[in-house]
Amino acid sequence: MGTPPTNAQPTNAALAGVLETIADYLSLEGASVYRIAAYQRAAESFREHPGSVAALATAGELQRLPGVGEAIETKVLEYLRTDSIELLTQMRARYPESVLELMHLPGVGPKTARRMFDTLGVVDIDDLRLAIDTGDLLKVPGFGAKSIERLAGIIVRQAARPDRSLLGTVDPQAEDLLARLRELPEVTAAESAGSLRRRRSTVRDIDLVAASIDAEALFDSFAAFGPVARVEQRGPTKLVARLQSDLMVDLRVVAPASFGDLLQHSTGSAAHNVALRALAQRRGFKVSEYQVEHSASGAIHTCTSEEEVYALLGLAWIPPELREDRGELQAADEGTLPNLLRLRDLRGDLHVHSDWSDGRATLEEMALAARERGLEYLCFSDHSQSLGVANGLTPDRVRAQTVAIRELDSRLDGITVLCGIEVDILADGSIDLPDDVLAELDVVTASIHSGFGQPQPQIQARLDAALENPNVHVIGHPSGRLLTRRPPYALDAEALIEGAVRTGTILEINAAFHRLDLSATHSRLARAAGALMAVSSDAHDPTGFDLLRYGVGEARRGWLEPCHVVNTRPLLGLRECLGRSSR
DNA sequence: GCCGTTTTCGGCCCGACTGTTTTCAGTCG
Numbered sequence: 001m002g003t004p005p006t007n008a009q010p011t012n013a014a015l016a017g018v019l020e021t022i023a024d025y026l027s028l029e030g031a032s033v034y035r036i037a038a039y040q041r042a043a044e045s046f047r048e049h050p051g052s053v054a055a056l057a058t059a060g061e062l063q064r065l066p067g068v069g070e071a072i073e074t075k076v077l078e079y080l081r082t083d084s085i086e087l088l089t090q091m092r093a094r095y096p097e098s099v100l101e102l103m104h105l106p107g108v109g110p111k112t113a114r115r116m117f118d119t120l121g122v123v124d125i126d127d128l129r130l131a132i133d134t135g136d137l138l139k140v141p142g143f144g145a146k147s148i149e150r151l152a153g154i155i156v157r158q159a160a161r162p163d164r165s166l167l168g169t170v171d172p173q174a175e176d177l178l179a180r181l182r183e184l185p186e187v188t189a190a191e192s193a194g195s196l197r198r199r200r201s202t203v204r205d206i207d208l209v210a211a212s213i214d215a216e217a218l219f220d221s222f223a224a225f226g227p228v229a230r231v232e233q234r235g236p237t238k239l240v241a242r243l244q245s246d247l248m249v250d251l252r253v254v255a256p257a258s259f260g261d262l263l264q265h266s267t268g269s270a271a272h273n274v275a276l277r278a279l280a281q282r283r284g285f286k287v288s289e290y291q292v293e294h295s296a297s298g299a300i301h302t303c304t305s306e307e308e309v310y311a312l313l314g315l316a317w318i319p320p321e322l323r324e325d326r327g328e329l330q331a332a333d334e335g336t337l338p339n340l341l342r343l344r345d346l347r348g349d350l351h352v353h354s355d356w357s358d359g360r361a362t363l364e365e366m367a368l369a370a371r372e373r374g375l376e377y378l379c380f381s382d383h384s385q386s387l388g389v390a391n392g393l394t395p396d397r398v399r400a401q402t403v404a405i406r407e408l409d410s411r412l413d414g415i416t417v418l419c420g421i422e423v424d425i426l427a428d429g430s431i432d433l434p435d436d437v438l439a440e441l442d443v444v445t446a447s448i449h450s451g452f453g454q455p456q457p458q459i460q461a462r463l464d465a466a467l468e469n470p471n472v473h474v475i476g477h478p479s480g481r482l483l484t485r486r487p488p489y490a491l492d493a494e495a496l497i498e499g500a501v502r503t504g505t506i507l508e509i510n511a512a513f514h515r516l517d518l519s520a521t522h523s524r525l526a527r528a529a530g531a532l533m534a535v536s537s538d539a540h541d542p543t544g545f546d547l548l549r550y551g552v553g554e555a556r557r558g559w560l561e562p563c564h565v566v567n568t569r570p571l572l573g574l575r576e577c578l579g580r581s582s583r
Numbered sequence: 584g585c586c587g588t589t590t591t592c593g594g595c596c597c598g599a600c601t602g603t604t605t606t607c608a609g610t611c612g
Contacts, residue, residue, distance in 0.1 A: 067585070067586095109611085252599085
């Protein structure tokens with residue numbers, strides 16, 4: 001339709017989407033699975049890249065990204081120049097793009113979608129519904145009564161269901177199932193696996209693995225668990241169930257001797273396993289979920305632990321959070337894996353709310369809850385005046401709260417309570433409280449809570465204003481993303497990180513599971529640039545400290561060690577960081 | 584289409600489950 005090229009550079013997500021569409025079309029057309037995988041890998045690479053992929057391409061350096069070669073670089077440049085890609089245009093002419101939706105229905109793949117289109121002209125889900133109702137779908141080869149009934153059920157449920165759930169909502173359900181599994185007499189070991197174990201911020205389902213010599217009895221018991229709504233698949237080693245909560249669970253079972261093999265396999269990621277098995281082949285081994293086989297001699301090793309699997313291949317055990325094929329295999333080979341942050345390394349929490357703003361507990365209740373969890377210090381960071389809906393603090397109330405916090409601190413043993421604020425970075429770039437008020441506080445966190453739609457230069461100007469303000473110590477939830485609900489504002493992560501390093505400003509890793517912001521990708525970049533971070537709960541009630549483990553998970557995914565996180569330091573060391581000697 | 588501690592060409596992880604198949608294709612992770 002001849003849309004003229006615009007000056008605005010496409011986002012990484014947009015470019016990744018284009019490659020994914022190409023990959024989908026290629027699979028519909030029956031192209032080589034390796035060619036399809038290449039486009040998907042490059043798309044993933046674009047999504048992970050913290051800087052602008054378009055800028056990298058324009059600079060002629062796109063092939064520096066993993067999985068990008070000459071062909072994909074050429075196509076990206078073609079897209080940037082003309083706003084279209086000839087290959088994609090041709091494929092769109094052969095199949096309407098809506099056919100790809102069909103392909104994404106669970107249980108429907110490229111072959112089935114293609115057959116439905118070729119035999120019946122089904123182009124979208126409405127057509128499919130009609131073909132089911134009229135019985136026409138039976139004319140499509142490969143369909144029988146059972147598969148049609150199943151598909152009909154999927155279409156009905158599909159509309160309402162989000163494709164990924166928040167880690168923090170899924171984790172407690174998985175823990176409950178695991179506890180029940182471990183109580184069964186026929187189970188000798190059980191663990192969660194998959195993206196849940198890798199601590200991804202969102203997950204599609206729960207993967208569980210168990211060791212047992214009696215899978216049949218185990219499956220019978222599992223099917224009777226209260227949270228299990230119904231069993232959808234059941235074979236000799238694998239069961240798939242839907243929970244009352246609508247989440248899906250995959251449960252796989254092996255003999256205890258192979259538990260390590262299965263756990264390693266099921267934890268993934270797919271990319272990690274592909275790379276691991278390719279490395280294994282080069283070293284003369286074949287790896288599966290049952291065993292490690294020495295190719296030359298045919299000798300079989302079964303592994304009760306994951307450590308054995310990696311050791312057989314000459315590698316150090318790799319923490320699950322790192323298993324994304326982002327350099328962890330090389331680090332495990334060279335013995336340079338990071339000494340990752342652990343929950344117990346955290347000595348304090350720098351971002352906690354109370355009933356002075358939108359928290360649901362008093363200063364004292366929060367302080368006692370923090371002490372109970374073994375924290376040595378916490379800093380109250382209630383909202384500032386502009387956030388009216390959150391009962392934000394005026395300068396007078398900040399001073400009054402400071403008096404209350406100092407009084408509380410003087411009579412509490414075993415924990416130090418600090419005065420802070422989560423001050424708004426307003427839409428015009430000004431800071432919501434005057435400098436003389438901020439200067440009296442121990443820790444000032446500055447956050448964006450408005451003007452999310454502003455263009456990147458304006459967002460960056462606001463962040464710069466906060467970074468350059470000598471009273472600001474921390475940038476709160478730096479991207480503003482709300483997982484599954486709201487994308488980040490137009491953040492230039494590289495500029496933010498450069499500014500944080502230059503000014504000695506700390507970047508928050510907000511542990512609330514709908515934020516997890518900084519993301520792992522950005523944390524890893526910040527680590528490399530020499531920035532410091534803080535893992536903070538953003539707790540609004542005493543249970544909110546439980547969120548810290550999600551922040552730690554995201555930090556571990558970003559390869560962070562205790563030395564990169566300021567609230568692993570004792571109070572004295574923290575105060576040194578806040579002194580900001582670099583100014 | 585990408586990539587290299589056997590390779591710039593010939594490989595590319597490996598297996599489970601379902602439904603429709605009569606020995607396997609398709610999908611999924």
